[in-house]
Amino acid sequence: MQPQKTALITGASRGIGRAIAEELGKDHHIYAGASKDASQIVDKLPSAEPFEVDLTDTEALIRAAREIAQLDVLVLAAGVLHKAPFTELTDAQWRESLEVNVMAPVTLTRELLPALRRSSGLIITINSGAGLHGVEDNSAYCASKFALRGFTESLQEEEAGKVRVTSLHPGRTDTDMLAGDDGRPKMDAVNVAKAARLAVDAGPGAVVEFMRVRPARI
Template sequence: MRKALVTGASRGIGRAIAEELGRDHHVYAGASGDASGVVAKLGSAEPFEVDLRDPAAIREAAAGIEELDVLVHAAGLYPKGSFESLDDAQWREAFEVNVFAGIELTRALLPALRRSNGLLITINSGAGFHGFEGGTAYCATKFALRGFTEALRLEEAGRIRVTSLHPGRTDTDMIAADERPKMPAEAVARAARLAVDAAAMGATLEFLRIAP
């Protein structure tokens, strides 16, 4: 059975992707806390519980994974507020979770992905293309994630495939207070499935922008 690791799998987009890939993959369900809820819903799964703000913990958790076909970075934070209102700790935590954790995990699991000619998917955002008020930290992390993803795709061409998904407003607790139209998290999961199926057929979807 093919294997996939999904960070942020306990809720929102990450959970929807874990459930989608769980139909035909063994899933490492990434969570900063208890992952038992999503693991119980999947046919073949195990928890990957790690503090994504701790690089050493990420390396230790990933050390036991020798085979991997799909890696999905779906964990993320959205520190809301104006630039003036956000403090240094909020900025650092946003980059630690949204950017550096994905980089550290990719570095740790790159050999396994290379062995399978596997697929890396980053869950980016429309905020990876444009800024908006109240989103300085979030937009900065998503621009950084997009740059990392695009450069890695070029460097790893022929060894792994790299896809960046850019969902618009999605119905998760991250933006629960936003009353504008939103799409379900399952729509993003279906886009992730499209990238996985394309990779299995020898093609790469470089990026997908998904709108509600």
């Protein structure tokens, strides 16, 4: 019997990350990434364990990643959004946006790349429509997502033939991040999880490099 495949998912305690953990948890052992109390998702999955770490603490992130020797899928789903006009955003909000949305994915990818190369694995970065075009009152978020897209696309070129890399760009999704907004249509996070599943199931002989999924126009 082949060993069960494994997936590390950041932001697995809620929203898109949680939906992806529940989807991939059907046939993967899940490392459930959360800043605290990952038990709420771990306890609901057939095979899972917590990956509890503050994504802004680089040294702690490195230590936690080095505990993982075998990995097939890395899903970088954690993110923060500070919604405000540019003139009202603080330096601290800019730093957190870049640390969580860009630097944490970079650090995790660097540390886990050897394991992913051994398994001919897959990296999925959860980006956004904000990684494709500017959005009013989202300057820090857009800047971080543009940076994440550049990182992902460069990684696709460098790791071609060794690790598959997917840039997944969900549209408006019904999560805490968009709670209390203007009421425009949103889709369920399950729809994004299904898109992530497509990327997982496409391999190992093919790679889905880019996906844009958005609410249906009714």
